[in-house]
Structure formats: C-alpha cells, structure tokens
Amino acid sequence: MGRNSIGEFEHLVLLAALRLGPEAYGASIIVEIEERTGRDVSQAAAYLTLKRLEGKGWLVGRQETGGEDRGHRARRCFVVSDEGRRRLAKSRAGLMSMWAGMASELKV
Amino acid sequence: MSRACPPWLAARLAGMCAPPSERDALIGDLEERFVCRARSRGRARAGRWYWGQAIGLAVALLPRRIASAFRSMVAPGTVRSAVRSLVRSPISSLVATGTLAIGIAAPTTMFGLLSGITGSLPGDPEDRVVLVNLFERETGTTVAVPWHVFEAWREQATGPARALSSIAAFQSDAGVSVGGGDAYASRYKGLYATSELFRILGVTPIAGRIYGEDELNDGIPAMLIRADVWEERFDRDPGVIGQTLRVDGERHVIVGVLPEDFGFPNDYVVWMEPSIGSDPNWSVLGELHGDGTPTVAMEQLASIVAALPKLERSTSDVPLVRVEAFTKAYWGKTDEEIAMLVRISILLMVVAAASVASIMLARGVVRMNETAVRLALGGTRGQVMAHLILEVVILAACGAALGLLVGYGALQALVRNVATYAVVIPYWMNFGIGWPSVLLALTLSFLAVIVSGGIPALRASNVNLESALRSGANAGHKGSVRLMRFIVGVEVTLSSTLLMVTGVAIETAILSQDRGIEFTADGVLTGRLALEEFDYPTEEDRRELATRFLDAVRAHPSVTQASLSTVLPGMAGSSRRVGLAEAPGGVAVAPRAQVRVVDPGFFSMFGLDVSIGRILSASDAGESERVAVVNEAFVRQRLTQGEALGRLIEVELTAGTPYTARIVGVVEDPGVTPFSQGRASPGVYLTLSQYLPRGISVMSTTKAGTSGLQVWNQSLATIDPNLPIGQVLTMNEVLSRAQSNSRRNNFIGGTFGVLALLLSLVGLNGVHAFLMERRTREIGIRRALGADSARVLRENLLRGLRPVWIGLALGLGAGILLLRVMVGNTLGPELSPVLSYILTPTIVIAASVLAIWSPTRGASRADPLEALKGG
Numbered sequence: 001m002g003r004n005s006i007g008e009f010e011h012l013v014l015l016a017a018l019r020l021g022p023e024a025y026g027a028s029i030i031v032e033i034e035e036r037t038g039r040d041v042s043q044a045a046a047y048l049t050l051k052r053l054e055g056k057g058w059l060v061g062r063q064e065t066g067g068e069d070r071g072h073r074a075r076r077c078f079v080v081s082d083e084g085r086r087r088l089a090k091s092r093a094g095l096m097s098m099w100a101g102m103a104s105e106l107k108v
Numbered sequence: 109m110s111r112a113c114p115p116w117l118a119a120r121l122a123g124m125c126a127p128p129s130e131r132d133a134l135i136g137d138l139e140e141r142f143v144c145r146a147r148s149r150g151r152a153r154a155g156r157w158y159w160g161q162a163i164g165l166a167v168a169l170l171p172r173r174i175a176s177a178f179r180s181m182v183a184p185g186t187v188r189s190a191v192r193s194l195v196r197s198p199i200s201s202l203v204a205t206g207t208l209a210i211g212i213a214a215p216t217t218m219f220g221l222l223s224g225i226t227g228s229l230p231g232d233p234e235d236r237v238v239l240v241n242l243f244e245r246e247t248g249t250t251v252a253v254p255w256h257v258f259e260a261w262r263e264q265a266t267g268p269a270r271a272l273s274s275i276a277a278f279q280s281d282a283g284v285s286v287g288g289g290d291a292y293a294s295r296y297k298g299l300y301a302t303s304e305l306f307r308i309l310g311v312t313p314i315a316g317r318i319y320g321e322d323e324l325n326d327g328i329p330a331m332l333i334r335a336d337v338w339e340e341r342f343d344r345d346p347g348v349i350g351q352t353l354r355v356d357g358e359r360h361v362i363v364g365v366l367p368e369d370f371g372f373p374n375d376y377v378v379w380m381e382p383s384i385g386s387d388p389n390w391s392v393l394g395e396l397h398g399d400g401t402p403t404v405a406m407e408q409l410a411s412i413v414a415a416l417p418k419l420e421r422s423t424s425d426v427p428l429v430r431v432e433a434f435t436k437a438y439w440g441k442t443d444e445e446i447a448m449l450v451r452i453s454i455l456l457m458v459v460a461a462a463s464v465a466s467i468m469l470a471r472g473v474v475r476m477n478e479t480a481v482r483l484a485l486g487g488t489r490g491q492v493m494a495h496l497i498l499e500v501v502i503l504a505a506c507g508a509a510l511g512l513l514v515g516y517g518a519l520q521a522l523v524r525n526v527a528t529y530a531v532v533i534p535y536w537m538n539f540g541i542g543w544p545s546v547l548l549a550l551t552l553s554f555l556a557v558i559v560s561g562g563i564p565a566l567r568a569s570n571v572n573l574e575s576a577l578r579s580g581a582n583a584g585h586k587g588s589v590r591l592m593r594f595i596v597g598v599e600v601t602l603s604s605t606l607l608m609v610t611g612v613a614i615e616t617a618i619l620s621q622d623r624g625i626e627f628t629a630d631g632v633l634t635g636r637l638a639l640e641e642f643d644y645p646t647e648e649d650r651r652e653l654a655t656r657f658l659d660a661v662r663a664h665p666s667v668t669q670a671s672l673s674t675v676l677p678g679m680a681g682s683s684r685r686v687g688l689a690e691a692p693g694g695v696a697v698a699p700r701a702q703v704r705v706v707d708p709g710f711f712s713m714f715g716l717d718v719s720i721g722r723i724l725s726a727s728d729a730g731e732s733e734r735v736a737v738v739n740e741a742f743v744r745q746r747l748t749q750g751e752a753l754g755r756l757i758e759v760e761l762t763a764g765t766p767y768t769a770r771i772v773g774v775v776e777d778p779g780v781t782p783f784s785q786g787r788a789s790p791g792v793y794l795t796l797s798q799y800l801p802r803g804i805s806v807m808s809t810t811k812a813g814t815s816g817l818q819v820w821n822q823s824l825a826t827i828d829p830n831l832p833i834g835q836v837l838t839m840n841e842v843l844s845r846a847q848s849n850s851r852r853n854n855f856i857g858g859t860f861g862v863l864a865l866l867l868s869l870v871g872l873n874g875v876h877a878f879l880m881e882r883r884t885r886e887i888g889i890r891r892a893l894g895a896d897s898a899r900v901l902r903e904n905l906l907r908g909l910r911p912v913w914i915g916l917a918l919g920l921g922a923g924i925l926l927l928r929v930m931v932g933n934t935l936g937p938e939l940s941p942v943l944s945y946i947l948t949p950t951i952v953i954a955a956s957v958l959a960i961w962s963p964t965r966g967a968s969r970a971d972p973l974e975a976l977k978g979g
Contacts, residue, residue, distance in 0.1 A: 026137035031144075043138055043161045044168035047126070066136045068111075069143050073136030 006091045012037065013049050014088050017059060017078050025077045026050060027070075050078060058084030112146035114139055115155050118162040125169035134165075177494075186491070190498040203870055204464055205507045210863055211460020212511025212552050213518060214453040216545045220519040224539035228435055231310040235433035238402055240275075240392040240409060242427040251427050252389045253277070260416060261392070265408050271400035272408075276305035277382060277390045278373075284356050285640060285832050286378060287341070295638065295834030296337065298355065298378040306332075306379075308395045309372055316349040316364030319381055323363075328352065331360035334377040335368040354830070355380055357642030373438075375532040393434060402431040438534065452860050455602055459864045461555065462599045463871040464507075504553035512549050516541045525852055592875045597911035597918075599871050603864035604919020604952055609926055611861065611944035626778035627677055627714040631809045632839035633816035634676055639802045643830065650800045653828060658707060660823035661806070666814035671713045671807050672796055674705040677780040678843050686792055688746070689756035695766040701742060701790040702781045703759055705799055711737075713807065714780055721753045721773030728772075729797035736769035739777045742790035759792060761799065769794060782846075807839070865952065868915075869959040876908045876960040880967040887967050901968040908960040909953070916952050923948070 006014070016032040017024040029050070030041045053059040059078045066075040080088070119135060126134045138161055145154035194201040229237055240261075242251040258277045266272045284298035306318045315338075319330035331353065333341075342348045352359045360380055371377065396405060410429040482492055523539045637657075639650045654672060661670045675682055680702065687698025710716075711723040719740065728735045736757060743752045752774050758766035781791030796804070810816045817836055824831055837845075887900055 026133065027140040030137070030141065042164045043122075043134070043141075044164045047134060047165070048168060063133065066140075070136040070140040073139065074132040075136050076130070076133040 004087075006087055009045065009049055010053060011088070011091060013046070013053060014058065014080055014084055018080050018085075018088070022077070022079070024079065025064075025075045027075075029078070050076075053084070054078070057081060058087055112143055112151050112154065114142045114158045118155075118159045122162040122165050125165040125173065127173070138162075186494055186498055190495055190502060193495070193499055194502060200874065201503065203874070204503050205510065207460050207463045207867055207870055208504060208507025208553070209510035209514055210867060211457045211464070212508055212549045213514040214456045214460075214860065214863070215548060216512055216515025216541060217518040217522065218453040219545045219548060220515065220539055220541055221522065223542050223544055224523075224537045226435065227537050229309065229536045235435060236396045237308055237434045238394050238396060238405065238431050239434045239437040240394055240405075241430045241437075242413070243430055245428055253392050255390060257413060257416060258390055258392055260412050261409055264412050265405070266394075266397075268397075270408060271397055271405035272394045273397040273400075274304050274308055275392060275394045276302045276308055277392050278302070278305055279382065279390050280373060280376065284378065284380075285638065285830070286337075286353055286355050287830075287832070293830050293832035295636075295832045296378050297374075297376040298380065299372070299376045300380050300382045302382055305372070305393060306366075308393055309370075311366060311370050311372075313364035314367050315346070316362070319363050323381060325361045325363070328359050328361045329381045330363045331355060331381070332364045332366055332379040333362055334366050334370065337377050338365045353378075356640055357830075369535055371535040374534045394431070402433070406431045435536070452606065452856075455606055456860050456864050456867075457552065459599050459602045459606075459867045461552065462595045462602075463867040463874075508549045508553040511552075512541060512546065515545065515549075522852075522856075525848070593911045596868070596872050596875050597915040599864075599868035600912050600915025600952065600956070601919040601922065603861070603868040604916050604948065605922040605926065606864045607861040607952065608920055608923025608944065608948045609861075611858075611948050612923075612927055615944045627716075627780055629678070629839035629843055632713075632807050633809070634835070634837055634839055634842055635806050635817070635820060635833040636835040637804050637806060637831065637833060639800075639804070639831075641802070643828070644802070647800055650802065651797070653831075654707075654796060654800060654804060656827050657806070657820075657823055658709075660827065661808055661819060662709075664819045664823070666810045667808055667816075667819055668811060669709070669713045669809045671709040672707045672804050673710050673807065674801055674804055675702075676805050676807070676839070676842055677714050678782055678839075679846060680782050680789075684792075685760040686742075686746075686790070687758055689758050689768060695758040695760045698758070698760070699746070701746075701792050703761070703792045703794065704781075705794045705796050705801065705804075707796045710793075711775065713809075714777075716775045716777050716780060719774050719776055721771070723773050723775065724793065724795040726797070728795045732798075734767070734769040734798050735772045735795065737773040737775055737793040738771055739775055739781055739788075739791040739793075741781070741788035742792065743774055744788075745790050757792070759794070761801075767794070767799065769798075806833070865955060869955055872908075872912065872956055873959040873963070877963040879908070880904065880963040884967055888971075888973075892973075897968045901964060904964045904968060905957065905960065908964060909956060912953065912956040916949055919952075920949060 012033050013029060016029045016036075020028050020032055026043075026046060030043070030046045033039070033041050050059065050061075054061050058081055060081050061076050061078050063074050064077050066073045119138075122138055123131050123135055138158065141161075142154050142158050145157055228235055240253070242253055242257070243249060244251055255277070258275070261272075262275050264270075266275050278299055278301035280297075280299050284296055285293055286296050286298070287293040303319055303321055303323075313332065314335060316332075319332065323330045333348075333353075335344075338344055338348055341353075342351070348362055348365065350361060350363075352361050354360075355378065366379070394405065396402070406429050409431065413427065413429060479492055479496075482495075519539055519541070523533065527533050637654075639653060644650045644653060658670060658672055661667055682703045683700045684703045685695050685698045686701040686703065687693075687695045691698065704710075706724070708724045708726055708728075711718075716723070718737075721737075723737055724735065736759075738747075738752065738757075747755065752771050755771045756768060757771060758768050761767045775793070777791060781789045783789065806820060808816050808819070810819060817833070820833055824833070883904075887904075890900060891897065
C-alpha cells in the first residue's frame with residue numbers, strides 16, 4: 001500500500017475523526033470505531049495510525065487539557081485536514097464505484 | 109464510589125512506550141477507556157484489559173524507541189566523535205582493549221577445550237550411546253563383564269519394550285600383532301567387537317561390509333581394517349576384500365574397510381570378530397531406545413544380573429550396574445587438571461573485567477569536566493551518554509574480537525601440543541570456538557559495557573557544570589575513588605592467589621625434574637616387544653627369544669650398547685607390593701615399590717653405580733637362587749633396621765603368588781626410578797634370566813649414521829619374522845611425553861598467574877595515575893610550603909600501595925589454603941617449594957611499586973608554581 005492510498009483502518013480512523021468533529025481524540029475515536037463496526041481496537045494500533053496520518057498531513061493534532069475521567073491528563077485532539085478530506089472523498093468515490101451493483105451479490 | 113485506577117505497573121509499562129511529549133495523552137486515553145470498562149464490566153476485567161493494552165503497546169512501540177535511540181547513538185557523527193576520543197588517548201584505549209582481550213581469550217580457550225572434550229559421538233547429539241559397567245558394591249571398583257552376562261543382556265535387555273535397542277561387546281587390545289609370514293609384521297591398536305558395535309556407532313564402510321554375527325568364511329574369522337591400514341599394506345587395492353591377515357597368530361579375512369576418521373574407541377585401526385576365550389574382560393556399549401533413560405536401563409540390566417549365578421572375582425553378592433553416556437564415561441577418565449584450568453581461567457576473566465572497570469571508571473571521572481562543558485554547550489544528556497557508551501562499546505567489540513582470535517589460536521596450539529606429546533585425541537572430539545565461547549565473549553563484553561561504561565555515563569551525564577569546573581572534577585568523586593581502590597585490591601588478591609598456586613606447582617615440578625633424570629638418555633632408541641602366548645606359550649620360549657635377540661643386536665658392529673627391561677628408565681612402571689619375607693602379614697599387606705625386570709647390561713648402560721654388594725649378572729639364571737637389587741630409596745624407607753644385603757624380599761608379581769628373591773646389591777639410580785609426589789620411590793630390580801613377562805622394551809645405542817630400528821629388524825628377521833617391534837621412540841621422546849603433561853599445565857598455570865598480575869598492575873597504574881593527577885594541586889601546596897620531594901614521593905608510594913598490602917595478604921592466605929586443599933601434606937622433605945613462598949610476595953610488591961612509580965615520581969617532582977596554576 002503506497003503512501004498516498006488510504007488503508008482500511010486509516011479509513012475508519014479518518015471517518016471517526018470526521019464524525020466526532022472537535023471531540024475527536026484518541027480514546028473517542030477508538031470508542032466510535034468499536035461501537036459502529038463492532039471490532040476491538042487496540043490502543044497501539046490506534047496510536048500508530050493517528051501518528052501516521054498526522055505525519056502524512058491528513059490529520060492535524062493539538063494538545064488540550066483533559067477531564068477528571070482521565071486524571072486531568074492532556075488529550076491530543078485531531079481534526080481532518082483539507083487534504084485528508086480530499087483523500088477520503090477520493091477513496092469513497094473509488095469504493096462506491098467498486099460497490100455499484102454489488103448489493104444484490106452479497107444479498108445486503 | 110471511588111474512581112477506579114489502572115494497575116500501576118501496567119501504567120508504568122505503557123508510559124515507557126511513548127516519547128515524553130506524547131506520554132500524557134496516551135496514558136490519558138488508556139485511563140479513560142479503563143474507567144469506562146471498569147464501570148461496565150468490573151475492575152478485574154478492566155484491569156486485565158489494561159494489561160493487554162500495555163503489553164500490546166510495549167510490543168509495538170518499544171522496539172521503535174530502541175531503534176530510534178540506536179540510530180541517534182550510531183549516527184556517523186557520534187561514531188566519529190567516539191573513535192576520535194579513543195584515538196586521542198591511545199595507550200589507555202589499547203590497554204583496555206588488550207585487557208579485555210586477555211580476559212576473554214583465557215576462558216574462550218578453556219571453554220573450547222571443554223566443549224571438545226565433552227562433545228558427543230558423531231550422529232549421537234543426544235548421547236544415546238551408553239557404556240555399561242559392573243562395579244563392586246563395597247569398593248566401587250569396576251568388575252569386568254563376563255561373556256555370559258553380556259549374552260543374557262543381549263537376549264533380555266534389548267527390544268521394543270526395553271530401555272536398550274541394541275547392545276555390543278568389545279575388548280580392546282592396545283597392541284595386536286598384524287601380519288608376519290608373507291607380510292611384514294606391525295603392531296596396531298585393535299578391537300575385538302561384536303558386529304552391533306558398528307551399527308550403534310553409525311559407521312558405514314567405504315569398501316566391503318561389516319561382518320555378521322559369528323561370521324566365519326571357510327572357517328576363518330572376519331576383520332575390518334581402517335583406510336590408512338588399507339593404504340599402508342595394500343596400496344588401496346580394491347581387491348583387499350577377501351584377503352587375509354595374521355592377527356595375534358590367527359588368520360582373519362578382511363571383509364570391509366572403515367573410514368580414516370573413525371577410530372573407536374581411540375585411534376584403533378583394526379577390528380575383529382570377538383574371540384571368546386577364558387578372558388572375561390569385556391566392555392559393553394549400548395544404545396538407549398527411544399525415550400529410554402540410563403536409569404531405566406540400569407534397573408533392567410541389574411535385575412538380569414541378579415538372576416544370574418554369582419560372578420567370578422566379584423566380592424559382593426551382586427555387583428552394581430552403571431549406565432552412562434559413553435562420552436561422559438570417557439571424559440570422566442580424563443585429567444581433572446582440565447577442570448582446574450577452567451577454574452583458573454575464570455579467575456583470570458574476573459581479574460581482567462575488574463581491570464577494565466577500573467580503567468574505564470578512571471577515564472569517566474577524568475572526563476567529567478569535558479562532559480560538563482558538552483552539556484553546557486547544548487548537548488543533551490542522551491547524546492553525552494550515547495557518546496560515552498559508544499566509546500566503551502567500540503572498546504568492548506575490539507576486545508571481544510581480539511580475545512576470540514587469540515583464544516582460538518591458543519586452543520589450536522594447546523590441542524596440537526597435547527596430540528604431539530601426550531595422548532591421541534579421540535576421533536569424535538573437535539576443538540573449536542563454538543557458540544558457547546562466542547556467547548561468553550559477547551556476555552563479557554556486554555558486562556564490560558554496563559559496568560565500565562554505563563555507570564560513568566550515567567554519573568557524567570548528571571554532572572553539574574558549575575561545581576565540576578569549580579572543584580576541578582574532585583567533587584563527588586570520593587565514591588569513585590573508593591570503588592577503584594576496592595577493585596584494585598580485589599585484583600591484587602586474585603592475582604596473588606593465582607601466582608602463589610602456580611608458583612608452587614612450577615617450583616615443585618622443576619625440583620622434581622632436577623632431582624630426576626641424571627642418566628644418559630641421548631642417543632638411546634627404545635622399542636617394545638610383545639611376546640604373545642600364541643607364539644610364545646612358555647616362559648622358556650620367551651627367554652630363548654629374548655636371549656637370541658639381544659645377542660644378535662649386541663653382535664652387530666654398529667651397536668655400542670643394548671639392553672632389555674620391562675619398564676623404560678625414568679618411567680613409572682610396574683608398581684607391585686614388595687615386602688620383607690620375615691614381615692608379618694605377608695606380601696598382600698606390603699607397601700608398593702617400582703619393580704623392573706632387566707638384563708644385567710641395563711646397569712652399565714644407564715650408569716647405575718652399585719653402592720653395596722653387586723649388580724645382577726649372567727650367572728643369576730636357571731636354577732640358581734632368585735636374586736634382586738634394590739635402590740637406595742628402598743633401603744632408606746623399607747630397611748630401617750639391619751643390613752640390606754642378604755635380606756629376603758617377596759614381590760607380588762602375580763596375584764596370590766609371591767616371588768621371593770634375595771637382595772644382592774644396592775644401587776644409586778638417579779631418576780631411573782622416578783620421583784613420586786616429591787619423594788624418591790623405592791625400586792627393585794629383578795633379572796630377566798629368572799623372570800620374563802610377555803612385554804619387554806629393547807633399548808640400544810648405535811654409531812652415528814646407523815638406524816637402530818634397522819638393526820633390530822635385521823636381528824629379528826632371522827629369529828622370528830612374525831614378531832613386530834612397536835612404540836619405537838627415542839629415550840628423549842619418551843621422557844618428553846612423560847613430562848609433557850605437567851610441563852604444559854605448569855606453563856599454562858604460570859602464564860595465567862603472570863597475566864593476572866599484569867592485569868592487576870594495569871588497573872593499579874591507571875587508578876594511581878588518576879589519583880596523582882587529582883592531587884597535583886595539594887602536592888604543589890605542600891612543596892611550596894617546603895616539603896621535601898623525596899618525602900612526598902615516599903608518602904604517596906606508601907599510600908598507593910595500601911590496596912596492594914591488603915590484597916597481597918588476602919591473596920597469600922587464600923593461596924596457602926588452596927594449596928593445602930589441593931596438595932595436602934604429600935610433599936616430601938626432599939622437596940619443599942620455599943622459594944615460591946618468598947618470591948610471590950616479593951614479585952607482587954616490586955611489580956606494584958614499578959606500576960605506581962612513574963606517576964608518583966612525576967607528581968612529586970612537579971614545579972609547585974605550575975601545580976598551583978594548573979590545579
């Protein structure tokens with residue numbers, strides 16, 4: 001998978017960040033993915049993916065003060081950048097094209 | 109309800125995984141999720157989940173962090189800088205590398221030796237091949253396995269449901285006469301073995317086949333020969349199969365040729381079908397079945413023996429059975445000196461590691477100023493630590509590589525020396541630098557990095573710039589100085605112990621040798637004749653052969669002297685019980701003496717002067733009274749009352765039958781009967797004319813340009829062409845081989861002792877040089893106030909020797925204790941290594957003074973003004 005293509009899990013992380021808006025940070029992104037997809041997400045996988053997306057410039061991170069439920073520890077919040085949005089849109093278009101007419105095949 | 113907290117250890121683990129800037133956010137995310145889970149699923153489950161996450165983080169992130177740290181450490185700039193630092197102080201760098209190399213080379217050599225000695229048979233890595241012995245319950249002595257016991261074991265103890273899959277019997281003969289008649293006669297090491305032996309050992313013939321059980325070819329038993337015998341006697345003729353050779357008087361047909369690298373049990377070259385006679389002296393080799401163990405095999409074999417009739421010559425009702433891996437049983441017979449050398453080499457390793465630690469500690473402390481400046485100029489603590497650790501890593505890598513190289517060379521030299529002068533090395537022993545030695549080298553180097561580099565690196569990276577520059581790096585170094593002095597003290601203790609033990613061993617050996625060989629060995633050729641029963645059934649037959657042979661040799665115009673003896677001079681040979689006939693209890697309770705059976709010419713050939721009475725003569729033969737000559741040690745130790753001449757002695761030449769002889773003379777035999785445990789050994793000489801056993805040695809000297817062996821062969825050709833002469837060596841070669849073991853061990857021990865002392869001195873010099881440098885200012889003040897430089901020198905020398913006194917006292921005490929344990933009180937009054945007790949402390953003190961002389965003298969003579977300026 002090249003640097004410019006979006007991996008499956010990266011896709012989920014970006015979508016979760018988009019959904020959560022300003023409340024998108026590590027823990028909330030993981031919870032969002034787990035609730036919507038039903039899959040368990042490890043902290044390590046999420047941490048590495050968020051770092052990688054930030055490194056590609058598709059996510060923009062900022063440090064904020066955390067609440068009591070995390071012992072007032074800082075939390076790193078993420079916002080999907082314009083480039084991130086563009087990549088998501090392109091990826092969606094490609095997937096939708098592949099999915100066209102396939103619903104009946106999978107009896108979805 | 110109080111807020112649940114995650115397991116603190118897991119939290120610490122997770123915290124280690126992320127860089128400091130991201131740590132808080134990561135831990136916060138984990139904690140938030142933990143709290144949620146604790147609420148919904150309970151604390152216990154949440155705790156387990158947290159551990160899973162922490163471990164997952166560690167697995168995923170820690171390698172990346174380590175790799176990142178490593179990349180920064182070995183960045184080209186850091187490596188260049190570390191190398192430059194090492195090159196700037198070449199002496200200490202070389203000394204540290206050399207010290208570590210020595211510390212690694214010694215145990216590498218010994219471990220290589222040990223792994224070779226304890227190696228497995230080819231194709232038997234799990235040591236399934238076992239040796240089966242019978243031994244007496246009371247005395248623990250081994251009892252020979254009779255043939256009927258072996259047959260019972262073969263029938264009942266092997267098979268699918270038994271511990272052994274197969275079993276073989278063998279009977280070794282250090283010398284079989286092969287050839288004669290049409291072919292020339294030779295003496296070879298030969299083995300009588302059942303055919304299963306070769307299957308157990310997994311050897312395949314390179315020509316022909318292995319003989320079958322009880323195989324007879326037209327009534328002729330079968331044999332196998334080794335490839336070198338095939339080449340020597342048959343020029344690798346493919347038609348060798350089916351040809352016959354005479355072995356110990358009986359014709360055998362060759363059915364197969366075995367590879368040259370096979371020599372079970374120890375460089376044997378011919379193997380024959382077993383000759384089941386009256387001699388029950390069999391050894392048994394077995395192969396464990398599947399998951400069979402020696403213990404289970406022992407029980408099964410023992411139960412079979414218990415059901416058999418009582419064995420002959422066994423004093424207990426049922427002898428015990430011992431089953432152990434063949435290589436282990438073989439190794440058990442090898443010198444315990446090897447184990448001692450391994451212990452000594454480990455001691456040397458400890459001394460070397462201590463030296464390296466003291467050198468590196470001193471380096472680290474000296475460079476605290478430099479480190480403080482680096483930090484002040486913007487260097488991070490990590491960069492400083494990386495630089496210091498990288499220096500030590502480079503030194504350790506160079507030391508390890510050099511140590512392995514030197515260790516390998518020393519190992520090969522040692523093995524070559526052993527093979528040349530001592531024993532034939534069994535075919536399955538391979539000596540090389542295996543993974544245990546490499547692992548040892550890497551472990552030692554790693555420890556050197558940790559101890560000698562890590563600690564100074566940690567301390568140096570915490571140094572405070574202001575205090576370091578102000579106090580000239582003296583602040584906070586008292587702990588380091590005490591540590592260095594302690595290390596030096598330990599080094600001196602260990603090296604003094606080593607020097608004491610090896611010094612005594614060397615001095616004892618030298619004294620023994622000096623008091624030993626005084627007879628003329630130059631120009632004497634020796635050989636061995638085996639007068640086997642099949643050709644010489646009676647003593648008269650043997651005597652006739654010996655007489656005719658000796659006469660023929662002496663008659664040769666090129667021969668100047670010739671003699672026969674059962675034991676060569678200078679060799680410890682036949683130890684027999686010898687007592688006075690009138691003594692109560694008989695010969696069975698008499699002490700032992702060295703017994704030689706010689707022809708009368710032996711005394712003049714080796715310059716044995718008679719001090720009382722006469723030597724043996726040609727008239728002492730036939731039916732005349734049996735006579736004996738004894739040496740002066742025998743008179744001193746056994747005949748304390750009354751005259752020696754005319755006394756009757758009894759010699760236990762064969763069990764239960766004393767040989768009575770009258771003493772007719774006393775001789776001085778300097779070294780002919782060798783020393784034992786530092787004492788002259790009592791010796792007895794009997795005459796071949798009255799007693800002639802089956803094995804005798806021939807000795808002769810010839811004029812220049814004449815081959816003694818050729819003369820012997822020519823003489824034998826007309827008397828008995830079937831009789832080969834074996835073990836042909838010069839007398840000097842024989843003596844060298846006899847002394848090589850102790851010489852070699854003394855050389856190795858002495859080398860270790862000297863190396864240990866050198867390493868200690870290296871550490872001492874390094875530490876003292878550092879201390880003198882630190883005290884330059886103080887010395888300058890004292891000199892400026894009028895202190896005499898000689899007094900300053902004396903005081904600092906004594907101060908520098910403080911750890912040496914303590915170490916020396918402890919080391920000498922430990923050395924004396926160790927010697928008592930090792931040697932006991934067995935050294936005789938003629939031999940007392942007093943010199944070692946005096947020389948060892950003298951050498952240690954003198955060498956230590958030399959080690960600290962230069963830095964002390966330099967500091968005490970320094971210009972007070974310069975010293976005060978420089979600080």
